[in-house]
Amino acid sequence: MLEKNPVIFIILAFVVIMVGTSVTMIAPFKWINGPGDRIAEVKPYTPLQQEGRDLYMREGCNNCHSQVVRTLAADVERYGNGGGYSKSGEFFYDRPHLWGSRRTGPDLARIGLKYPDPKGAWHRKHMENPQSVVPASNMPSYAFLNQALDTTYSERKMKLLKFPYTQADLDDLKGKSEMDAIIAYMRKLGTDIPVKKAEAAVLVPAVLNNPYTDVKAVKEEAEAIYKQQCASCHGEKREGTLGPALKGSAKSDADLFKIISNGIEANGMPTFGAALDEQKIWKLVTYIKLDTK
Amino acid sequence: MKAPTQYVDDSVKGFITWSIIWGTIAVVVGILISLQLAWPQLNVAPYLTYGRLRPIHTNAGIFGWGIGSFIAMFFYITQRLTKTPLWSPKLARVTLWIFNVAIASAAVTLAMGINRTKEYAELEWPLAIVVAILWVLFSINVFMTILKRKEEQMYISLWYIMAALVGVTVLYVVNNLGMPLHLFKSYSAFSGTNDANVQWWYGHNAVAMVLTVPPLAIFYYFLPKITNNPIYSHRMGIIAFWSLIFMYLWTGAHHLLWTPVPDWIQTVAMALSIMLIAPSWGAVMNGYLTMNGQWEKMKTNYLVKFMIVGITFYGLQTLQGPMQSIRSFSAFIHFTDWVPGHVHMGTMGWVSMILFGATYYVTTTLSETEIYSVKLANIHFWLVLIGQLIYSITMWIAGVQQGSMLLATNPDGTLHYSFMETMIAIFPYYKIRAISGFIYLAGLIVFIYNIYKTFQKGENSPTAKAK
Numbered sequence: 001m002l003e004k005n006p007v008i009f010i011i012l013a014f015v016v017i018m019v020g021t022s023v024t025m026i027a028p029f030k031w032i033n034g035p036g037d038r039i040a041e042v043k044p045y046t047p048l049q050q051e052g053r054d055l056y057m058r059e060g061c062n063n064c065h066s067q068v069v070r071t072l073a074a075d076v077e078r079y080g081n082g083g084g085y086s087k088s089g090e091f092f093y094d095r096p097h098l099w100g101s102r103r104t105g106p107d108l109a110r111i112g113l114k115y116p117d118p119k120g121a122w123h124r125k126h127m128e129n130p131q132s133v134v135p136a137s138n139m140p141s142y143a144f145l146n147q148a149l150d151t152t153y154s155e156r157k158m159k160l161l162k163f164p165y166t167q168a169d170l171d172d173l174k175g176k177s178e179m180d181a182i183i184a185y186m187r188k189l190g191t192d193i194p195v196k197k198a199e200a201a202v203l204v205p206a207v208l209n210n211p212y213t214d215v216k217a218v219k220e221e222a223e224a225i226y227k228q229q230c231a232s233c234h235g236e237k238r239e240g241t242l243g244p245a246l247k248g249s250a251k252s253d254a255d256l257f258k259i260i261s262n263g264i265e266a267n268g269m270p271t272f273g274a275a276l277d278e279q280k281i282w283k284l285v286t287y288i289k290l291d292t293k
Numbered sequence: 294m295k296a297p298t299q300y301v302d303d304s305v306k307g308f309i310t311w312s313i314i315w316g317t318i319a320v321v322v323g324i325l326i327s328l329q330l331a332w333p334q335l336n337v338a339p340y341l342t343y344g345r346l347r348p349i350h351t352n353a354g355i356f357g358w359g360i361g362s363f364i365a366m367f368f369y370i371t372q373r374l375t376k377t378p379l380w381s382p383k384l385a386r387v388t389l390w391i392f393n394v395a396i397a398s399a400a401v402t403l404a405m406g407i408n409r410t411k412e413y414a415e416l417e418w419p420l421a422i423v424v425a426i427l428w429v430l431f432s433i434n435v436f437m438t439i440l441k442r443k444e445e446q447m448y449i450s451l452w453y454i455m456a457a458l459v460g461v462t463v464l465y466v467v468n469n470l471g472m473p474l475h476l477f478k479s480y481s482a483f484s485g486t487n488d489a490n491v492q493w494w495y496g497h498n499a500v501a502m503v504l505t506v507p508p509l510a511i512f513y514y515f516l517p518k519i520t521n522n523p524i525y526s527h528r529m530g531i532i533a534f535w536s537l538i539f540m541y542l543w544t545g546a547h548h549l550l551w552t553p554v555p556d557w558i559q560t561v562a563m564a565l566s567i568m569l570i571a572p573s574w575g576a577v578m579n580g581y582l583t584m585n586g587q588w589e590k591m592k593t594n595y596l597v598k599f600m601i602v603g604i605t606f607y608g609l610q611t612l613q614g615p616m617q618s619i620r621s622f623s624a625f626i627h628f629t630d631w632v633p634g635h636v637h638m639g640t641m642g643w644v645s646m647i648l649f650g651a652t653y654y655v656t657t658t659l660s661e662t663e664i665y666s667v668k669l670a671n672i673h674f675w676l677v678l679i680g681q682l683i684y685s686i687t688m689w690i691a692g693v694q695q696g697s698m699l700l701a702t703n704p705d706g707t708l709h710y711s712f713m714e715t716m717i718a719i720f721p722y723y724k725i726r727a728i729s730g731f732i733y734l735a736g737l738i739v740f741i742y743n744i745y746k747t748f749q750k751g752e753n754s755p756t757a758k759a760k
């Protein structure tokens with residue numbers, strides 16, 4: 001009978017398809033994004049951030065960047081920036097999700113924690129010319145985003161997405177460029193959840209004494225850490241680019257330690273107390289003070 | 294004697310022609326983006342940046358080349374298996390128009406950055422509606438032909454065809470649900486983790502209903518035709534069919550292992566993915582066993598080569614896929630270049646090989662002539678095979694290398710390599726991959742030339758002239 005009646009066949013095929021669909025796709029709506037998932041601190045996007053998110057979609061940044069830190073230790077270490085792995089509730093306001101399927105570039109779920117500078121100087125330089133910051137990068141240059149932001153639909157977007165907004169938020173859009181919007185979005189990513197920052201401050205010991213006084217012994221290791229973590233803002237040769245020159249710094253070891261460990265976030269110097277342990281920071285201090293190459 | 298059924302094949306020809314054009318565009322754009330990954334200076338203008346071109350590549354590949362050819366083959370096969378002319382030739386011609394308008398608009402809008410970002414469902418809502426209409430019109434045509442059929446028996450290919458018609462419709466409509474802001478922008482109807490779960494329920498079943506079920510329908514039809522031998526076991530085909538379309542729908546979350554999607558969904562996906570080996574290999578074995586006693590045709594018949602190498606890549610693909618669905622292995626290769634290696638063994642090895650073989654067969658049949666050059670067909674075969682193998686193998690090596698570097702930690706728990714070190718390590722593979730693309734393109738050009746010449750030969754033949 002089956003072999004003879006296409007109508008019955010189609011209905012049967014539909015039913016068979018719907019079994020797995022119902023269990024793994026429809027049923028989970030009951031739990032996901034429910035009260036158990038929600039995180040109170042996670043806030044919806046402001047009009048400027050949402051415009052930035054839409055630009056991120058327009059440019060297809062998701063083809064190279066993921067936005068989800070997996071529960072793997074290496075993922076948390078590399079991309080967590082002190083915020084740990086991604087939790088379901090963090091994505092509550094994301095339509096669509098932007099988790100992605102490829103990491104040609106690094107994960108961006110917590111990028112807001114990595115470059116806290118309110119002015120976004122690092123991002124601006126990097127977006128305009130990625131290779132000027134990371135020479136071997138294959139990220140395209142996005143200098144063309146330095147054009148006026150189209151705000152025609154900004155308010156409608158907030159209404160459609162049911163996000164709260166104020167007149168001040170809308171006024172804030174005036175005179176902004178597309179670059180400003182995408183940076184505002186980058187700066188928001190991952191910053192809502194509570195992070196290990198407090199812990200970082202405690203890390204500073206009461207008595208600050210540098211155990212590494214012999215620069216030769218630490219140079220190789222410290223230089224490697226410097227190249228990975230610091231060179232993009234302080235220059236390959238510590239000559240200073242976005243951040244000040246560090247070569248042969250005149251600051252005391254204790255002051256340097258505090259700055260590196262706690263950061264000066266308001267001015268764009270990130271906190272490294274969570275990412276680097278005490279020993280590494282001391283080694284960096286010793287290395288920085290070296291005034292020859 | 295009864296007059297033979299008059300089949301209507303102008304749309305078959307039309308779809309074959311256009312799908313080859315879109316396929317060529319997909320490959321050329323593929324080469325361009327592979328070059329951009331090695332030389333970022335090639336991102337010369339906003340609409341030519343990698344982020345905008347990559348979806349054009351995938352859409353032209355899957356929808357232009359894949360779906361376009363499937364429509365051609367379904368029109369062809371359905372008529373022959375039902376011994377009935379196409380229900381509405383006019384509708385078929387309209388479908389071809391809509392198809393070309395849809396794919397061309399897709400390319401233009403994606404270049405403009407009009408992009409929903411959900412993989413394989415990137416098109417904004419007005420275009421998504423056009424695609425849905427296109428699919429429904431096509432489905433009605435095929436389905437009505439089956440309904441009015443003169444041949445009682447429904448051969449296994451027709452089962453696969455009908456499953457694809459229903460499956461694609463359900464998947465595409467659900468994953469495209471959204472809230473329109475204006476003509477060129479909408480927001481997904483689902484948010485966050487829900488959206489991810491819906492997306493990969495769709496994403497993986499796009500693989501099932503577009504890149505597995507239709508080529509299987511084509512394989513089941515053409516292998517017996519080419520070898521003049523019936524398929525080994527119809528019953529095995531039927532069992533494999535029902536278990537395949539049952540199991541696939543549970544497995545979407547193997548794209549989301551270690552993410553915030555609930556653990557049980559991930560575990561179910563992992564288990565069902567492994568079980569999928571059975572029905573997948575059911576089809577592979579059915580193909581191999583059909584060849585029993587006639588393996589020499591691998592040498593003597595160029596078409597058999599395309600079919601058997603194609604089904605072999607399907608077999609490898611359906612062993613590798615389940616492996617990637619295991620949590621520990623996924624931790625290693627997910628997000629790395631391993632996955633493009635898997636993808637292109639599937640698209641270039643499995644789907645395209647079957648389509649090449651079927652296209653040669655249909656072209657010669659419709660032209661009522663022999664192939665223009667068997668030698669060129671063999672050259673084509675080797676070029677695309679070598680191109681694809683180099684592509685996949687370099688990407689697997691790159692993926693394993695980058696995966697292990699990314700996970701490597703020092704004794705104190707800190708990371709051994711910076712992200713950039715892992716990336717610099719794979720640049721050489723990116724360059725080799727780009728070369729493999731050129732080899733593949735060369736094969737494709739030989740294929741196009743051969744098909745063109747065969748059509749020409751058909752038009753000049755005495756029988757065609759007599760008509």
Ligand code: HEM
Pocket residue numbers: 101412496500504505547548566567569570573607610611612613614615616617618623626627628632635636638639640643644
């Ligand atoms: C039993 C069969 C299969 C299973 C279990 C399977 C499994 C998988 C898994 C787990 C991934 C995700 C890899 C990752 O991102 O970590 C994947 C990706 C993919 N597979 Fe397969 N696969 C199967 C067969 C196929 C076939 C026959 C094709 C045909 C072309 C195919 C095409 C793809 C594509 C296009 C992707 C990329 C999706 C994306 O990330 O955008 N797969 N597969």
Ligand code: HEM
Pocket residue numbers: 063101102104319320323324326327347350351354355358359630632633636637640641644645726727729730731733734
């Ligand atoms: C010479 C031929 C080709 C070249 C050089 C090529 C190149 C590429 C490149 C560079 C990517 C991006 C990989 C990445 O994210 O790192 C890609 C992705 C992709 N290509 Fe191709 N491609 C070719 C042929 C094809 C064909 C014929 C199809 C389909 C029928 C196809 C389907 C896809 C798909 C589905 C993806 C997305 C994979 C994913 O999400 O992981 N490609 N291709």
